[in-house]
Amino acid sequence: MSSDDAILAVNGLGKKFGDFAAVHDVSFTMRAGAIFGFLGPNGAGKTTTIKMLAGLLKPDSGTITIGGHTMAAAPLTCKGMTGYIPDRPYLYDKLTGHEFLQFMASLYELPAEKFARSQRFLELFDLTPWQHHLVESYSHGMRQKLIMTSAFMLDAPLLVVDEPMVGLDPKSARLVKELFKEQAGRGRAIFLSTHSLEIAEELCDTIAIIVNGRLRCLGTLEELRRQASRSDSDLEEIFLELTGTYELQEVIRALRREEP
């Protein structure tokens, strides 16, 4: 795919903290309607990459292009085209759920008819009876569902999601997966960072694995199998092989043998 018809094109992205290169020369593209899985071990550079995509961190090198606009030249246009769901979102405790959604809608200058869409997501997430309660009375899962409602309500061409299932019950997790599929079916691109290999395997049509700040591999699950030289393997085995932690499986087997 050329970077011209891509919703998101990342080219040679790099970020250093002092002498430490958190992200180095990361490049990929995403087309409309794709779900892109971004995997990697802890400290690999996933969150740093996501923060750059969301416009929260300035890259030291490389470019981010969203819908044909570069983040460096037109940050507000790029941000306006991106819905962002952080892994630990901060919600204003003294606002009600409805007021929080109003706030998010006004930040993105969402027209009233689009804001009305939030009711559908609130209903799906069983938050309708809670929408006029203060956020301080919400559980962690309810907060996560509220921030997801705010992101889905924006109907942005690109959705950047960091660890979507943290704190969600199985029903809500299932629902979120279906919503991701629905959004992708409507031509929205979803960039998904997750530790859950099961989610990546089920949802993503392209998967990238980042290790020590560099993209270790990028492709469909089939292509990843080929790269790992493991046909018929599941994503967990491929992940362990490609991240250089396959020897961990030997340790697990040894531990299981020792079990009484």
Place this chain on the structure above:
Amino acid sequence: MKGALLLPFRLGTRNRFFPGGSLPLRSIGLLLVGLLICLALYLISVRTIGYFHAQNELGIILSLKLLQMAWLMLFAMLIFSCMVSAVSALYLSQDNEIVFAAPVAPTDLYFMRYVTTTVYTSWMMMAFSIPVFGAYGRVFAAGPWFWPLLLFCAVAIPLSATGIGMLLTVALVNLFPARRTKDIVVYLSLCFGIFIYLIFRMLQP
């Protein structure tokens, strides 16, 4: 956009003091306590300044010097208080992730932080200083312009102090990391407090 950014502050304050649009006993109690403190401050100030004023010429000079000192101290305290608050508001605030990811111009963000920091750091100091300065107006039998000018100053002083405080904060954060800057400003404020205490203790009549 500026109005939208102030929405959490505006609605949050409303929900805190007038939950569900009602006026709960807690809010009425807080208001009454505040008014009582203001009244007490006013009466004590009228008595003290009146005492100075009743003395010969030196008393008037002394009370005017006290007025100048009070304004200067208030201004300096507001700057330090704002600096501590501004580091958190500008660089460490938990809602930064949400508002920075939204299509909001940096000038609007600075404006929102400026307004909220001004209110958070100075509302109490200004609310309780107005009765003191009002007492001066009464004792010195100030003209009609004194009262609107006093209210104007009560707004202008915190706005100026916050402006200076935020400017210094931004300059410091360019030299040090935000968390270290916060520690530096806290220590500086502490030193300033000790300095003021020592000055008062060493004052010779």
